[in-house]
Amino acid sequence: RIFSVAVLISMLAACGPGTGSSSSKTLHVIGTWGGSEQASFMAMIKPWTDRTGNKVSYEGTRDINALQTTRVKAGNPPDLAGLPGPGQMAQFAKAGSLVSLDSAVDMNAMNSQYGANWVKLGTSNGHLVGIFIKAAIKGLIYYDPKTVSAAGVDFTTPPKTWDDMVTAFTTIRSKTGKTPWCIGVASGAASGWPGTDWVKDFFLRQAGPTKYEAWGASQEPWNAPEMKAAWQSFGSVVNNTNLTYGGKNYVLSTNFATAFDPMFASPPGCYLHHQASFITDFFVHDFPNLKPGTDFTFFGFPDINPAYTGPQVVAGDLFGMFKDSAEARDLIKYLTTADAQKIWVKRGGAISPNKLVTVDNYPDDQVKKAAQLLLAANPPEFDAGDLQTAALQQAFFDGIVAYIQNPGQLDTILNGLEQKRASGQ
Structure with a gap:
């Protein structure tokens, strides 16, 4: 692929x-x-x-x-x-x-x-x-209604807030003993981009549209506290081996186009997958018998800051x-x-x-x-990443990979991105 x-x-x-x-x-x-x-x-x-x-x-x-x-x-x-x-x-x-x-x-x-x-x-x-x-x-959360229900979670009414989302996936973990999320960021030279989408979703809903638009226009410092908070929110999921299937080795080595496969295994290896709307094409390619609505459905990324409700990354x-x-x-x-x-x-x-x-x-x-x-x-x-220069976008991808490899170097990663932005790269 x-x-x-x-x-x-x-x-x-x-x-x-x-x-x-x-x-x-x-x-x-x-x-x-x-x-x-x-x-x-x-x-x-x-x-x-x-x-x-x-x-x-x-x-x-x-x-x-x-x-x-x-x-x-x-x-x-x-x-x-x-x-x-x-x-x-x-x-x-x-x-x-x-x-x-x-x-x-x-x-x-x-x-x-x-x-x-x-x-x-x-x-x-x-x-x-x-x-x-x-x-x-972007920012859709896909799941199989049958397996999620069996894990004790009802998404008939989707989570309205990120706190509701956390309650849902911690329930899945406690009821099944399995990791709720499947994540894969491999994509050849563009490896890391699926992780950037997580950061964008958190930043938009935590810091709001005005700062998000400033970021897309390269007017928001990469090492600002709001930006660091968005990366750390992503890290709270991706760097938690109790929450993410296969740990960092799976996340880093698995192509985005197949990262969801364990979600449709029997029994499932995970229950949730964060991705853009195009991913359904890949679902039915790998699992031709899947029925939309019956075997997979989605809801939008929930709100975080009550001051900013309803934004969506496209x-x-x-x-x-x-x-x-x-x-x-x-x-x-x-x-x-x-x-x-x-x-x-x-x-x-x-x-x-x-x-x-x-x-x-x-x-x-x-x-x-x-x-x-x-x-x-x-x-x-x-998508704020797609509004950046080629060099800065690639550095964003690479920064995600580096962060998953070693979360302790986040400040170094963000300072490096800010140096590129400030120098006009």
């Missing part, structure tokens, strides 16, 4: 005459997706290749920032590429590597069909340079154009449409940022619930 080397795929246009040019063009596209996510992206663009007669060569890598930076520096960028986040997007735009999309897409349609924040996050120096083709809601997959051509413009315009995004939505594992993709397009009630939670977020806060 996760690539240590790039995987190259070609998808040919359907046989027979197309409506596009008689001389087809192959577009090179780089993205982060593998496995079922890659298959969904290829399904998403198939109507476009069928219609135009063009081809798409897709290359998948989890270390997309390094690959993309190398290609750009070598003068060999792809036509289109997924962007690691708005922070890195802004860096590419500032360097002149990205093509403005102002005339490539219908801006009137963009502004009416997308929320203002989605357009703003894809804008740099007054020009649209990135478009979101799918979104996810994220999305950005695409940008590195080589200007009529074919690349046509493909990126297609990717913004509801017709294109419905394809991935109907296959599962994605939420569309396009307002014209209504909830009836989602394949089951669980994904509909996630989409509705995203729409109801008050406020929706974009």
Whole structure:
């Protein structure tokens, strides 16, 4: 699922005459997706290749920032590429590597069909340079209703506060003698990112949206007391061998895409899993017989500080154009449409940022619930890690790994992150 080397795929246009040019063009596209996510992206663009007669060569890598930076520096960028986040997007735009999309897409349609924040996050120096083709809601807590009930916990009414959550998972521990949580932070060069999502959830709900937004804008010190408290809250779970399956060895060595597997074992090895809405695609890949709602469901991360109720971390997959051509413009315009995004939505594992993709397009009630939670977020806060520079985001990932390895070095980790922020890295 996760690539240590790039995987190259070609998808040919359907046989027979197309409506596009008689001389087809192959577009090179780089993205982060593998496995079922890659298959969904290829399904998403198939109507476009069928219609135009063009081809798409897709290359998948989890270390997309390094690959993309190398290609750009070598003068060999792809036509289109997924962007690691708005922070890195802004860096590419500032360097002149990205093509403005102002005339490539219908801006009137963009502004009416997308929320203002989605357009703003894809804008740099007054020009649209990135478009979101799918979104996810983060900070969801997944569980199997049957095993959790057998462990003495009733989530019919989800925990309203983190204290309620602590009561629930300590009950699971005391009733079963097993670890409540399954966590895995391995992800190749991006190892550590699942742990950053825990820190974001704690920081947003403890310190509030204003400080969270300042953090995303690199205006909040990494060694501030509020930041340290968020890391320590994460540590109270991940560094407690009574709470986390397999201890730190499992957490550090297990890929995020399979970290939940013990939750669906018989008997279960854990009962709870914290992840974004896209993870259900991985659930059914590993366990094809799972039934959404019956075998897994979720609730949103509970509130912590009563002064800040209802915020939610959201994220999305950005695409940008590195080589200007009529074919690349046509493909990126297609990717913004509801017709294109419905394809991935109907296959599962994605939420569309396009307002014209209504909830009836989602394949089951669980994904509909996630989409509705995203729409109801008050406020929706974009993933602060994805707003950072590439160097700072990577240091955040690495810091999570170092913290799990040795919680006693937290001050050193945070001071190092603050030095990077203060120096503009």
